Every structure is written in C-alpha cells, then in structure tokens.
Amino acid sequence: MSPLARAVEALLFLSPEPLDVDTLGELTETDGLELQAAIAEVRRHHGEGSGLEVAEVADGLALRTRASVAAVCDRLRERPREDVLSPAALETLAIVAYLGPISRPEIGKLRGVAPDAVVASLVERGLLDEAGRDGSSGAVLYETTVQMQQRFGLRSLEELPPIEGFELTGDEAEAIRRRLLDAGHLDGQAAPDA
Amino acid sequence: MSPLARAVEALLFLSPEPLDVDTLGELTETDGLELQAAIAEVRRHHGEGSGLEVAEVADGLALRTRASVAAVCDRLRERPREDVLSPAALETLAIVAYLGPISRPEIGKLRGVAPDAVVASLVERGLLDEAGRDGSSGAVLYETTVQMQQRFGLRSLEELPPIEGFELTGDEAEAIRRRLLDAGHLDGQAAPDA
Amino acid sequence: MAPPPPPRHAVSGATRVPDPLRQPIDLDLFEGPLDLLLTLVLREEVDLLELPVSGLVDGALGQREEARWDPATAAELVLLLAAVAELKGRIMLGEPGDEEPDQDALDARERLAARLIAYAPFARAAEWLGERAEKGRAHRYRRVPLDDAQAPPPEPGDPDDLHAALQMMVSREAPSLAHMARRKASLPEALRRLRDALGRGPEVSFDEHIGDAGASEEAVALMAALELSRAGEARLDQPRPLGDILIRGTRR
Numbered sequence: 001m002s003p004l005a006r007a008v009e010a011l012l013f014l015s016p017e018p019l020d021v022d023t024l025g026e027l028t029e030t031d032g033l034e035l036q037a038a039i040a041e042v043r044r045h046h047g048e049g050s051g052l053e054v055a056e057v058a059d060g061l062a063l064r065t066r067a068s069v070a071a072v073c074d075r076l077r078e079r080p081r082e083d084v085l086s087p088a089a090l091e092t093l094a095i096v097a098y099l100g101p102i103s104r105p106e107i108g109k110l111r112g113v114a115p116d117a118v119v120a121s122l123v124e125r126g127l128l129d130e131a132g133r134d135g136s137s138g139a140v141l142y143e144t145t146v147q148m149q150q151r152f153g154l155r156s157l158e159e160l161p162p163i164e165g166f167e168l169t170g171d172e173a174e175a176i177r178r179r180l181l182d183a184g185h186l187d188g189q190a191a192p193d194a
Numbered sequence: 195m196s197p198l199a200r201a202v203e204a205l206l207f208l209s210p211e212p213l214d215v216d217t218l219g220e221l222t223e224t225d226g227l228e229l230q231a232a233i234a235e236v237r238r239h240h241g242e243g244s245g246l247e248v249a250e251v252a253d254g255l256a257l258r259t260r261a262s263v264a265a266v267c268d269r270l271r272e273r274p275r276e277d278v279l280s281p282a283a284l285e286t287l288a289i290v291a292y293l294g295p296i297s298r299p300e301i302g303k304l305r306g307v308a309p310d311a312v313v314a315s316l317v318e319r320g321l322l323d324e325a326g327r328d329g330s331s332g333a334v335l336y337e338t339t340v341q342m343q344q345r346f347g348l349r350s351l352e353e354l355p356p357i358e359g360f361e362l363t364g365d366e367a368e369a370i371r372r373r374l375l376d377a378g379h380l381d382g383q384a385a386p387d388a
Numbered sequence: 389m390a391p392p393p394p395p396r397h398a399v400s401g402a403t404r405v406p407d408p409l410r411q412p413i414d415l416d417l418f419e420g421p422l423d424l425l426l427t428l429v430l431r432e433e434v435d436l437l438e439l440p441v442s443g444l445v446d447g448a449l450g451q452r453e454e455a456r457w458d459p460a461t462a463a464e465l466v467l468l469l470a471a472v473a474e475l476k477g478r479i480m481l482g483e484p485g486d487e488e489p490d491q492d493a494l495d496a497r498e499r500l501a502a503r504l505i506a507y508a509p510f511a512r513a514a515e516w517l518g519e520r521a522e523k524g525r526a527h528r529y530r531r532v533p534l535d536d537a538q539a540p541p542p543e544p545g546d547p548d549d550l551h552a553a554l555q556m557m558v559s560r561e562a563p564s565l566a567h568m569a570r571r572k573a574s575l576p577e578a579l580r581r582l583r584d585a586l587g588r589g590p591e592v593s594f595d596e597h598i599g600d601a602g603a604s605e606e607a608v609a610l611m612a613a614l615e616l617s618r619a620g621e622a623r624l625d626q627p628r629p630l631g632d633i634l635i636r637g638t639r640r
Contacts, residue, residue, distance in 0.1 A: 009246060011270055051199070052203060069203075113334055117317050117318050261525075271528065284514035355516060357509050358509075361508070367505045
C-alpha cells in the first residue's frame with residue numbers, strides 16, 4: 001500500500017465516526033484523484049477475503065466488520081464484558097444515588113480521590129447523567145439515570161435500602177455527607193479538607 | 195484469508211482491549227494450531243505495507259496503527275498536551291507496576307513525597323486505575339492499566355526487568371551514604387538532591 | 389433529594405476570615421494550631437528531624453485544587469513552609485564547616501540514605517520506562533467502545549432467492565382440501581342413524597352407538613335419543629349414574 005493509503009487506513013481504523021472524503025483530505029493533506037486512488041487501495045486491501053470492509057455510510061467512509069463475521073462479533077458483544085463495576089465505580093454510584101445531585105468536587109471530597117475518570121466512565125456507560133449546575137459554585141451536578149435503576153432493579157431511588165441510623169430525607173442526606181467527611185472516609189487517610 | 199482468520203481480524207478490530215489467545219479461541223470455537231495459523235494469517239494481512247499491525251501487548255493481541263502513520267493519527271486524535279510524563283509520574287508508575295496493587299500512603303512512604311496529585315493525574319490519563327481497598331487500612335489501592343502497558347509497549351507486566359537488577363551496588367549505596375554523612379563538612383559541596 | 393450544600397471550604401464572606409496560622413494541623417507528632425507548632429519548633433520542643441515536612445505542607449496548604457487560601461495568603465504560607473524545610477535540611481546536613489554533627493543529625497542522615505538507597509531501584513526502573521515509552525509512543529489503539537462500532541450490514545440477500553421463492557409458489561400444485569371436509573353434526577342425521585340402529589336390534593348402547601365420535605356428535609346423538617324418548621319411540625335407561633345409556637325401541 002502507498003503511504004497515503006496506509007494513512008487513510010489508519011484514520012478509518014481509529015475514527016469512532018465515519019470520515020467524509022473532505023476530512024480525510026484535510027487530515028492527509030491531499031485531495032482529488034490521489035486521495036481517491038488511496039481510498040480505492042484501502043478498499044482493495046479490505047476486499048472480499050478480509051474480515052473488514054470499507055463501507056460508505058451516511059456520513060462518510062467507515063471501516064467495519066463484514067456481514068460474514070457477524071456471528072462471531074455478536075459473541076464478543078454478548079460476552080460478559082468488563083462491565084463489572086469496579087469498587088471505585090460502585091462507591092461513586094452509591095454517593096450519587098444517596099446524595100445526588102452532587103458535583104464532582106464533592107464526590108472527590110467524600111471519596112478522598114479525584115473522581116473524574118470514574119464519573120466520566122459512569123456517564124459514558126449511561127449510569128450517571130448531568131443534572132444542571134450547582135447554584136453557588138457553578139460545578140456540574142450529577143444524578144443517577146433510569147438505566148442505573150434498572151441495572152440495580154430499583155423502581156425508584158426511594159427503594160434504596162436506608163443507611164443504618166439515617167432516614168433518607170432531605171436533611172438526612174446532608175447528615176450522611178457530614179458523617180462521611182468527618183470520618184475521613186473513605187480513604188483511610190487524614191480527613192480531606194472539609 | 196480463511197474464514198477463521200477473517201473472524202480473528204474482526205475480533206481484534208472490534209475489541210477495545212487486547213484479546214488473549216484463549217479468548218480468541220473461545221469466541222471462534224477453535225484452538226491450537228488452527229488458531230495460531232489464523233492469527234499468523236491476520237498478521238501477514240497487516241504486514242509491513244499496511245497502516246495497521248497485530249501487536250502483542252498487555253497479555254493479548256491487539257490491532258493498532260503502525261508507527262509510520264503516527265503523525266496523521268495525531269491530527270485526527272489530538273494528543274493531550276500533558277502527554278509527556280514527568281519524572282515523578284514515571285517513578286510513581288514504576289512503583290505501582292512493580293508493587294501494585296498499592297495504596298497512596300504506601301507510594302508516599304517510598305517516594306518521600308505526597309503522591310496525591312501525581313496519582314490523580316495518572317488515573318485521569320487512564321494509566322492507573324483503582325483496584326479495591328486495602329483490607330486493613332481501607333485505603334484505595336492502585337494498579338497499572340492495559341493502556342499503561344500499551345503505552346510502554348509491554349507484552350505483559352512480566353516484561354518489566356526484575357527490580358533486583360536496578361538495585362544499587364554496594365559501592366553505589368556506600369557512596370550515597372558517605373555523601374550524606376559528610377555533607378556538613380565539605381565546604382562548597384552541593385547538597386544531594388534528596 | 390436535598391440540594392448540595394455550598395462548598396464548605398469557601399472563605400465565608402467578610403464575616404469570618406480564617407487565620408492561616410491558627411489552622412489546625414494534625415500529625416502523629418503534633419496536633420494543634422500551626423502557629424503553636426512553629427513556636428515549639430523554634431523553641432526546639434518539637435524535634436524538626438522527626439517532623440514530616442510533607443505532612444505539614446499537606447496540612448497547611450491542603451491537597452486539593454480547591455484553594456483554601458487567597459493567592460497572597462497561600463504565598464505567605466508557602467514561604468513559611470519553605471523556611472521550615474530549609475531549616476530541617478540544615479539540621480540534617482549540617483552547616484558547611486561544622487566540626488561534629490550531633491548524633492541525631494547523623495541518625496537522620498542515615499535514615500535518609502537508607503531511604504534513597506531503597507528508592508533508587510524505582511527511580512532507575514522509571515528511567516527504563518521512560519526509554520521504553522518510545523516503543524509505545526508511535527502506536528495508536530482504537531478506543532471505540534464495542535457498542536459504538538459501525539454495525540455490519542445485514543447478511544446480504546440474493547435476488548435468486550426471491551426468484552426461487554416465487555417460482556416455488558407458482559409451480560406448487562393446488563393443495564388437496566379433502567382432509568378438511570367439514571364435519572357437521574345435524575340432528576336429523578343423528579335421528580336417522582339412531583332409528584336405523586334401533587331397527588337392527590332391540591336395544592342400543594349409547595356408548596357403542598357413538599363410538600369415538602367427537603364431542604359435538606356425542607351431544608347431538610344424546611339430543612336425538614332424548615327426542616326419540618320424548619316422541620315415545622324409545623325408552624332410555626341408565627342403570628348407573630354416569631354409566632352407559634341403554635336405548636330401547638318401543639315400536640317393535
């Protein structure tokens with residue numbers, strides 16, 4: 001394959017979305033016949049005999065798996081994935097479920113760990129969603145989603161088991177928050193700066 | 195390509211994480227020589243002339259872009275600025291790679307510096323991940339991720355050279371000791387970078 | 389759910405500006421306000437060699453990015469802490485020209501040396517990793533979540549299949565409907581059959597008469613028997629409840 005075709009192949013491989021010819025041209029700094037020839041080359045490389053193909057979809061060109069390998073791909077999709085929630089993810093979900101809507105800095109304070117990556121992954125997985133902004137700090141607030149409730153078999157958040165010694169009404173959530181902070185939870189270290 | 199090779203190619207393409215040979219075998223319902231031959235076929239298909247390659251990384255096989263197309267890839271997916279790892283980040287990664295799962299207080303004890311900011315940034319960059327909590331102290335434990343291994347081109351953590359090989363020789367250790375003990379007495383000698 | 393409380397670290401308006409020197413410091417060695425700790429250090433009542441400077445910095449400046457102090461206050465604190473660190477460094481390493489460092493200082497240096505020696509392998513491993521990073525640098529991995537991957541097209545259809553399907557329908561013989569003859573249970577027919585049976589013998593067993601006919605035939609046969617009885621053509625006798633019914637003709 002020509003260097004240009006290799007570049008096109010790599011771009012189609014990496015891009016999560018179809019790339020239109022113009023974008024491919026911009027990225028590779030080429031256009032016209034040269035680019036068309038490179039695309040054709042990638043197409044040939046991923047011809048009938050291959051597991052992948054270059055497809056023209058609505059928004060451009062995409063590398064995708066061929067129909068003939070659909071069955072094995074489905075098996076990969078159905079495989080119990082590493083969708084198991086990590087302890088970090090579970091703790092974060094619990095905090096948001098019991099104390100949300102709540103901002104990332106606050107989650108961080110309660111967990112004693114920067115929660116950005118965990119929150120991002122929970123949002124990506126559809127278990128958390130943004131819920132406006134905090135009035136005073138302007139930080140994005142998060143809440144759990146319907147999907148989260150489905151996943152845990154909850155008809156509503158009220159079905160969450162009560163935290164021992166607390167009743168889950170407005171002010172009590174605040175009391176739990178305090179308790180977690182005062183306990184230097186959950187990090188086994190000195191209490192975060194409350 | 196054989197139907198089995200096509201299936202292997204599609205799986206390596208689709209899977210967001212490297213797939214080990216056993217998993218490939220399970221998914222394609224084959225094993226042994228047949229599977230090895232199919233993997234070799236995929237490898238050949240993505241040979242030198244292609245934009246992609248089959249790599250052994252993080253205890254599995256992955257399809258990835260070749261080094262020669264790195265520049266154009268970065269135009270598609272801008273590499274974050276802070277992508278350069280500081281010496282502190284590298285040292286922390288080394289500690290976690292060799293000793294993980296390990297807690298922040300333990301890392302701090304070794305490094306002699308509070309590692310919180312470094313650990314948080316490594317987690318955010320997907321190079322460290324939380325791995326439960328320490329049974330006795332309740333501190334969050336950290337381990338390196340698949341991405342970390344991908345980044346350093348490690349076939350597995352076992353590829354790390356044995357730590358004993360990095361230990362100071364008796365003479366080197368003695369030199370450090372001498373330098374410190376004599377520190378106050380030698381006029382004009384720079385203090386060691388402790 | 390209650391709205392989240394305002395951030396507690398915020399300097400709470402003009403009413404009460406916290407004094408950075410009065411802030412509580414919590415270390416193994418000491419617990420109390422920062423200024424007291426500094427006083428004790430200066431009076432040598434707290435051994436600076438035992439005092440973890442990193443813990444002191446964490447305690448005084450906090451670890452998180454949400455700044456607790458305005459920049460000017462933070463800068464003063466940083467200066468103060470730097471002075472403490474420098475002081476500790478001098479005690480540990482001695483002043484140039486010092487003749488005899490005291491035993492504590494020697495012990496501290498010994499501990500520092502031990503730590504540096506223990507840490508050295510990791511610093512070297514980090515160097516190795518740094519060099520190694522070059523190996524992974526140039527490669528990019530696809531990070532498309534499985535569910536977001538372009539779906540493969542559905543298995544392509546073959547036009548020949550369409551042709552074959554229609555061809556089969558066209559060439560198929562008209563199906564025989566013989567087996568679908570409607571079974572009608574008619575009362576006149578049942579009456580006729582029962583009269584025929586009574587013509588052949590003095591009595592008819594109802595069970596034998598209906599044989600394995602379906603439920604509707606059985607019901608109509610019973611109605612026919614009742615009709616004959618009503619018309620005086622037959623007498624019905626059922627010796628046992630739910631048992632067989634004997635039908636006897638009266639026209640003999």
